[in-house]
Amino acid sequence: MAPAMKVLKPGDTIGILGGGQLGRMLALAAARLGLKCQVFSPDPDSPAFDVVQNATCAEYADVEALELFANDCDVITYEFENVPAATALILDARRPVLPAQSILKTTQDRLVEKDFVTSLGIGTAGYASVSSVGELRDAVEKLGLPAVIKTRRFGYDGKGQAMIRPGDDLDQVWDDLGTKEAILEAFVPFEREVSVIAARGTDGSVECFDVTENEHRDHILKFSYAPARIPDALAAKAREIAEKIGTALGYVGTFAVELFVVPGKDGASLVVNEIAPRVHNSGHWTLDGASVSQFEQHIRAIAGWPLGKPVRLGQVTMTNLIGDDILDYPKWLTVPGATVHLYGKGSPRPGRKMGHVVEVKPEV
Ligand SMILES: Nc1ncnc2c1ncn2[C@@H]1O[C@H](COP(=O)(O)OP(=O)(O)O)[C@@H](O)[C@H]1O
Numbered sequence: 001m002a003p004a005m006k007v008l009k010p011g012d013t014i015g016i017l018g019g020g021q022l023g024r025m026l027a028l029a030a031a032r033l034g035l036k037c038q039v040f041s042p043d044p045d046s047p048a049f050d051v052v053q054n055a056t057c058a059e060y061a062d063v064e065a066l067e068l069f070a071n072d073c074d075v076i077t078y079e080f081e082n083v084p085a086a087t088a089l090i091l092d093a094r095r096p097v098l099p100a101q102s103i104l105k106t107t108q109d110r111l112v113e114k115d116f117v118t119s120l121g122i123g124t125a126g127y128a129s130v131s132s133v134g135e136l137r138d139a140v141e142k143l144g145l146p147a148v149i150k151t152r153r154f155g156y157d158g159k160g161q162a163m164i165r166p167g168d169d170l171d172q173v174w175d176d177l178g179t180k181e182a183i184l185e186a187f188v189p190f191e192r193e194v195s196v197i198a199a200r201g202t203d204g205s206v207e208c209f210d211v212t213e214n215e216h217r218d219h220i221l222k223f224s225y226a227p228a229r230i231p232d233a234l235a236a237k238a239r240e241i242a243e244k245i246g247t248a249l250g251y252v253g254t255f256a257v258e259l260f261v262v263p264g265k266d267g268a269s270l271v272v273n274e275i276a277p278r279v280h281n282s283g284h285w286t287l288d289g290a291s292v293s294q295f296e297q298h299i300r301a302i303a304g305w306p307l308g309k310p311v312r313l314g315q316v317t318m319t320n321l322i323g324d325d326i327l328d329y330p331k332w333l334t335v336p337g338a339t340v341h342l343y344g345k346g347s348p349r350p351g352r353k354m355g356h357v358v359e360v361k362p363e364v
């Protein structure tokens, strides 16, 4: 049983598992509130190490390092969803871990997650569990083509998934995926992709940011726009869906719900794509485009503090600097009104998230 949650005071220490840019921005938000962070990451080049005084560089399976880390922290959180269950359990025995370790079980597996969302009466793409090429054939028969085959676990930025089109060789598709645990999803003919970034406090209150519209390039988020260009009633529904999911999970912290907007005769409807149990790239606009950011909301939530009531400061565009895009940073520094965030990562490998820019324009 996890130790009881406590309300943090300025000067207390938050432990963050994971040392990427999300951990870095969480630590920066905590610092503004007078809280310290200790970052745990196996990678000595972790961008989050640069902004904290105390860091643990060790493997997630290193029990001794985890115990020492836990001793130094008042509460522990994570910046990525694939925290190994054993790691979370070791920490959970010593300090409160938020969001709760049990939530990871639901969100680490696309099949379990879709069953959960469906159980709440919320729409998803049609889906079927697939663990052999025979089951793939049956699923294709049931759901039709095109469809998307995905590994149940560890997929991100379009990795671990493939589109299947009529005429494709299913044996080949199955071999290429290289897993025995997959899910087939019917292709959703969406008109746009949106997300809701929400936070839920220890008191059960939920605050959602305005719905964000997202554009991907090569399966990686490239632009976010807030607010999304969807009718107000649909935006309200999207926020209701996020609130329902957060409440059903008993979630504490910031999370994201990715949704497809699907056109229809009677107007557009919403289908949930996936849940991210953490701060999310499509919420980076909130750093400069809202009165409180997704990172601060997460810190407030896990500190047991009241959530902020986010006010959007204008029409916001977030541009991700991916790979060589980072070479343009001097240009971005001269763009009027642009706020530049650089993650301090070394080499700009293709597809690597190196930074982002937020532009806020007056509401039209
Ligand atoms: N069932 C689907 N129908 C249509 N497009 C899809 C479907 N599933 C995924 N996609 C496209 O692929 C992208 C990545 O899929 P997603 O499930 O969000 O995985 P990731 O973990 O890589 O973000 C989505 O943002 C969307 O553009």
Ligand SMILES: [Mg+2]
Pocket: 258, 274
């Ligand atoms: Mg996604």
